[in-house]
Amino acid sequence: MNTLIATQQYVHEMTRLSGPGMKVLLMDKETTSMVSCAFAQSEMMAREVYLFERLDTGAEREPLKFLKCLVFVRPTLENIQILTEELRAPKYAQYYLYFSNIISKADLKILAEADEFEAVREVHEFYIDAIPLSPYLTVLAMPLCYETPFNLSGGNFRRCAQALLALALQFKKKPAIRFQKSSRDAQRLADEFVKMTVREDKLFEACRNDTVIVIMDRSEDPVSPLLNQWTYEAMVHELIGMNNNRVNMTNVPDEGIKNIVLSAQHDDFYAKNRYLNFGEIGQNIKSLMNDYQKKAQTHQQLESIADMKKFVDQYPQFKKIAGTVAKHVQLVGELSRLVGAQNLLEISELEQTIVATGDHSQCFDRLKRLLKHEKTTDLNALRLTMLYALRFEGSSSNSLPALLEILRQRKMSIRQVESVNTLLRYAGARKRQNDLFGNKSAVEMTKRFIKGLKGVENVYTQHEPYIMQILEQLHKGKLSEIIFGASELNTLNTHYDNVIIFIIGGATFEESTFIHLYNERRLTNPGLPRVVLSSTSVHNTKTFIEQLIQLTPDSQAVPPFASIA
Amino acid sequence: MDNNGSEIRQGFLCPFCFRDLCDSNALYKHVEENHQETSSINNDAIDALKGAFGRAKQKILKIDFSTIAGTSQSREDLRETSPNYVYFEEENQTVGIHRSLKSIYVSDRDNCVNAVAVDTNNLIIRLDKLINDCPDEASRKDFEKETVPWTADNSSAYCSKFLPFMVAQKLTNPAFTATEISSFKKNSTALTKFSDSGVKRQTTKFLSSFGIEASKFGIEQPSNPEEQSLRVCLKCKKLLERRQEAMDQMSMPSVFVDMYEKLCQLITQVSNLSPSYKRMAASLKNGESMYTLEAAVQLRKKLGSLQHEIQSLSERIEKWGLQGDPLAPKPTPREIILRGNIRYSAIAALQETVLDMPEIPSKEEYQELKEKHKEKVRRQLEEEKEVNGIRSFSVISFESCIET
Numbered sequence: 027m028n029t030l031i032a033t034q035q036y037v038h039e040m041t042r043l044s045g046p047g048m049k050v051l052l053m054d055k056e057t058t059s060m061v062s063c064a065f066a067q068s069e070m071m072a073r074e075v076y077l078f079e080r081l082d083t084g085a086e087r088e089p090l091k092f093l094k095c096l097v098f099v100r101p102t103l104e105n106i107q108i109l110t111e112e113l114r115a116p117k118y119a120q121y122y123l124y125f126s127n128i129i130s131k132a133d134l135k136i137l138a139e140a141d142e143f144e145a146v147r148e149v150h151e152f153y154i155d156a157i158p159l160s161p162y163l164t165v166l167a168m169p170l171c172y173e174t175p176f177n178l179s180g181g182n183f184r185r186c187a188q189a190l191l192a193l194a195l196q197f198k199k200k201p202a203i204r205f206q207k208s209s210r211d212a213q214r215l216a217d218e219f220v221k222m223t224v225r226e227d228k229l230f231e232a233c234r235n236d237t238v239i240v241i242m243d244r245s246e247d248p249v250s251p252l253l254n255q256w257t258y259e260a261m262v263h264e265l266i267g268m269n270n271n272r273v274n275m276t277n278v279p280d281e282g283i284k285n286i287v288l289s290a291q292h293d294d295f296y297a298k299n300r301y302l303n304f305g306e307i308g309q310n311i312k313s314l315m316n317d318y319q320k321k322a323q324t325h326q327q328l329e330s331i332a333d334m335k336k337f338v339d340q341y342p343q344f345k346k347i348a349g350t351v352a353k354h355v356q357l358v359g360e361l362s363r364l365v366g367a368q369n370l371l372e373i374s375e376l377e378q379t380i381v382a383t384g385d386h387s388q389c390f391d392r393l394k395r396l397l398k399h400e401k402t403t404d405l406n407a408l409r410l411t412m413l414y415a416l417r418f419e420g421s422s423s424n425s426l427p428a429l430l431e432i433l434r435q436r437k438m439s440i441r442q443v444e445s446v447n448t449l450l451r452y453a454g455a456r457k458r459q460n461d462l463f464g465n466k467s468a469v470e471m472t473k474r475f476i477k478g479l480k481g482v483e484n485v486y487t488q489h490e491p492y493i494m495q496i497l498e499q500l501h502k503g504k505l506s507e508i509i510f511g512a513s514e515l516n517t518l519n520t521h522y523d524n525v526i527i528f529i530i531g532g533a534t535f536e537e538s539t540f541i542h543l544y545n546e547r548r549l550t551n552p553g554l555p556r557v558v559l560s561s562t563s564v565h566n567t568k569t570f571i572e573q574l575i576q577l578t579p580d581s582q583a584v585p586p587f588a589s590i591a
Numbered sequence: 592m593d594n595n596g597s598e599i600r601q602g603f604l605c606p607f608c609f610r611d612l613c614d615s616n617a618l619y620k621h622v623e624e625n626h627q628e629t630s631s632i633n634n635d636a637i638d639a640l641k642g643a644f645g646r647a648k649q650k651i652l653k654i655d656f657s658t659i660a661g662t663s664q665s666r667e668d669l670r671e672t673s674p675n676y677v678y679f680e681e682e683n684q685t686v687g688i689h690r691s692l693k694s695i696y697v698s699d700r701d702n703c704v705n706a707v708a709v710d711t712n713n714l715i716i717r718l719d720k721l722i723n724d725c726p727d728e729a730s731r732k733d734f735e736k737e738t739v740p741w742t743a744d745n746s747s748a749y750c751s752k753f754l755p756f757m758v759a760q761k762l763t764n765p766a767f768t769a770t771e772i773s774s775f776k777k778n779s780t781a782l783t784k785f786s787d788s789g790v791k792r793q794t795t796k797f798l799s800s801f802g803i804e805a806s807k808f809g810i811e812q813p814s815n816p817e818e819q820s821l822r823v824c825l826k827c828k829k830l831l832e833r834r835q836e837a838m839d840q841m842s843m844p845s846v847f848v849d850m851y852e853k854l855c856q857l858i859t860q861v862s863n864l865s866p867s868y869k870r871m872a873a874s875l876k877n878g879e880s881m882y883t884l885e886a887a888v889q890l891r892k893k894l895g896s897l898q899h900e901i902q903s904l905s906e907r908i909e910k911w912g913l914q915g916d917p918l919a920p921k922p923t924p925r926e927i928i929l930r931g932n933i934r935y936s937a938i939a940a941l942q943e944t945v946l947d948m949p950e951i952p953s954k955e956e957y958q959e960l961k962e963k964h965k966e967k968v969r970r971q972l973e974e975e976k977e978v979n980g981i982r983s984f985s986v987i988s989f990e991s992c993i994e995t
Contacts, residue, residue, distance in 0.1 A: 028684055035686045048851060048929070071936040074855075076929045088923040092848050134692060138699035142707055143837065146700075149692040196687035229688055 027524055027556045029158040030291070032196040033064040036152040040096055041073040043148055044122045047094050050077040054099040056167060057126055059157045059270045061098070066292055081108055089117040096122050100155070101129035110140035122148045127155050127188050128226065155192035156560060157270060160290070162545055163538045164193065168562040169569045171531060174577055176245070176452050178211045178530060186562065187218045190239065190528060193560060194223075199524065200230045201237040203513035204505060208459050209243040211530050213511070216241055220513050237524040240496060240510065244531025244565075246460055247492035248416060248453035249381055251534050251570035252409050254374040256486050258307050259300045260535035262288070262357060264566045265364045273357070282356040295350050301539045303487065304361070311358050318351045369401040373410065374486050380413045382488045384463060386423045389414065397432045404438055409567050412449050417463060419455045445574040452574065459509040462492060491537045493527055493559075497544065500525060501555060525557045532570065533561035711830045718831075847911060851933065854904050858940050861897045865944040868894055872949040875957060878964030887951045898945050905937040 095118035205216035273286040290297040
């Protein structure tokens with residue numbers, strides 16, 4: 027179950043169906059992201075696609091009558107309208123219409139009636155409806171998916187349902203569903219999915235029953251998006267920000283590449299270092315640079331023609347390595363700078379202590395000191411306060427109001443400070459069903475105790491996201507029925523070969539890292555299931571807090587947070 | 592574990608039943624299996640646990656842990672055990688579900704598009720009749736009335752607009768026979784003139800199938816009374832234009848497309864020949880005589896010439912029309928990008944297949960290599976003989992042992 031490969035196979039099929047000849051690929055905003063994450067432009071050009079256009083920008087496209095046009099879009103009303111206009115006055119010789127999800131018969135008729143020139147040669151549905159960021163991570167572009175109060179808006183709900191359907195079909199699975207009962211959206215999504223499988227039963231005929239989809243809400247684990255990260259991909263997203271594997275470096279004070287693309291399929295160094303810790307990355311970059319320098323030096327000693335020929339032959343490789351080195355040196359340099367400038371080592375240590383050990387007196391003093399520290403940014407101050415609020419919510423020594431006061435003194439906006447309360451309303455202990463901090467059940471407490479005794483190899487990576495607990499319980503057939511309902515009751519304890527986890531409200535790269543490593547464990551332990559993670563977006567702390575702020579009402583008359591004694 | 596014999600017990604003790612389990616994993620399993628229910632419901636038990644852990648922790652932290660071996664499940668260890676970071680696919684993932692809606696689409700389309708085709712063909716037939724079979728001026732009106740029934744002014748809802756329709760420029764018609772087409776083509780030399788013997792030199796004010804009297808509308812005469820022209824309404828004009836475009840597209844071969852197809856052919860040729868060349872060179876380097884030196888040289892020359900051809904052709908494609916060539920239309924901005932991409936793609940394909948072409952040895956070198964190879968083979972054969980000899984010798988001696 028590899029979403030990148032599934033996307034690539036679909037696109038290969040699209041080009042194959044249209045036969046030989048020069049082609050132009052016409053896409054909308056979302057499908058452009060999907061295709062660009064799965065392919066480099068040169069790979070598409072190798073399949074005779076030489077031009078890439080957008081259907082929905084309203085820009086005038088020139089007619090090029092010798093081209094075949096591959097249209098790959100979502101079957102939305104707007105796209106259908108634009109397509110009908112295009113078909114009435116076709117700019118290209120032939121059209122091959124490919125839709126990323128199910129298109130209604132009515133819409134199909136509208137298109138057919140507009141096709142007066144009979145330019146359309148093929149109409150096909152290929153079910154890719156989310157952006158494949160990595161082989162096991164696929165997301166929608168919905169960072170602010172909630173409407174107040176913490177429910178998906180109607181349009182977003184439909185979009186999620188469609189994405190789930192496409193995910194099942196692309197892997198040829200007819201999955202069972204476990205959904206978080208306490209989340210109305212999860213329940214509705216499960217119902218909607220079952221309805222869709224019934225409606226489209228012909229499509230699901232060839233599908234296998236060895237998969238389960240687990241639908242849960244972000245509020246069950248609000249800790250993961252609030253932590254600072256130390257693995258490469260997660261760190262870049264957390265400190266600089268990544269969008270569809272593209273890093274925007276325009277705000278970076280350094281000179282250098284302004285738009286960096288991080289694609290594991292085309293960048294060996296990134297593929298090897300994506301999930302490694304910062305320390306390891308530093309070492310690997312050093313050896314990469316040494317290699318590069320060695321090669322560069324040998325190239326300066328061009329004495330014979332044979333040498334020159336060798337140089338010319340190897341020059342493209344050399345250039346490629348040079349490009350990679352420059353890119354990663356720039357990135358890692360910037361990350362380093364930010365770690366120092368924002369005092370992240372100290373802040374991250376405190377974060378992990380708050381989450382892992384929960385010793386209030388230890389944490390509280392350090393927290394107060396850091397909140398007043400000049401290097402601590404507003405974001406980090408908010409982050410720490412929120413973690414504190416979540417961890418010590420029920421504690422008798424909770425002193426959240428004092429911390430909020432310090433935040434206000436930092437000249438943060440009222441809405442920002444209020445968002446801490448929003449977080450507690452969204453994901454506080456009252457709403458959560460799970461044992462997030464390992465202090466509710468004896469089993470979890472024992473685990474933590476043993477961990478504490480053994481000591482930790484790396485104090486910065488103690489946290490393990492909640493989804494790993496779910497995976498473990500699922501694997502043992504012990505996923506709690508009280509917390510997770512099932513679409514079919516007889517599937518409660520079945521063991522599944524494949525698991526798809528869908529998180530409403532955003533996943534994190536920390537979770538993606540864990541899922542990737544879990545999948546890697548299958549090499550040595552084939553009994554484990556394959557896991558794919560899917561969500562409405564990938565959060566970093568900034569976007570997560572933005573969502574909370576957006577859900578924070580603007581009025582001044584918000585009652586102050588009352589501690590739960 | 593460490594039991595120093597005093598009243599205070601230490602070690603991996605279960606806080607519920609105080610059994611000594613000697614190991615962290617065993618302790619965990621024990622609690623999970625035996626004390627699951629009681630601990631999750633009973634808050635007192637949890638508090639007791641907290642207290643017990645707190646006390647135990649103080650004591651245990653003083654113990655030296657280097658003796659405790661445990662399987663660490665931390666991330667770092669996981670990474671060390673897995674052999675590589677490449678994304679693996681243990682089973683072949685095949686293309687996901689997809690379906691074609693072509694049949695439904697085509698049947699929907701046929702229903703309405705056929706109507707358009709029928710209208711267009713009717714129009715063509717009428718035009719044909721009116722132009723070709725048109726008798727002289729006097730009876731023209733009657734003829735027109737006969738061919739196409741004229742309706743009263745007011746009842747026509749369609750023809751609110753009409754434009755001069757220069758027949759020569761626009762009309763080709765599959766309904767005509769071949770000879771008629773050729774006569775038409777003769778007539779349609781320049782853009783607007785409609786000349787020659789086939790048709791009478793008159794201005795034909797001809798209104799379209801929904802005919803309305805021109806004079807009643809006060810239409811201005813065409814500026815050049817010499818010109819033959821027909822007047823059609825907007826709707827019919829569109830139909831006829833559309834037909835013309837479709838015909839144009841089918842018949843017009845584009846030089847550009849031809850060049851591109853040639854380029855594709857060349858690239859396929861190169862990618863087919865390149866692996867055999869590499870094989871040849873490798874075998875020759877070994878001194879083997881499976882391939883002749885001349886054949887390899889020939890192949891290399893061919894690859895070289897193909898490479899040059901591809902490079903020059905792709906350059907021509909990129910610059911086509913940019914140098915004021917009268918035959919080539921000037922490319923639009925998107926077309927320029929398109930051509931740039933084609934060239935880039937061609938060069939990339941070349942780099943993959945042809946760039947690291949291995950060297951073939953010269954004649955003298957090849958002789959030397961052949962000799963070396965022969966030597967090697969001879970030596971190998973001798974060694975084998977020896978081994979076989981020993982074996983057969985030992986078989987004989989064994990048998991001889993048995994006999995005695």
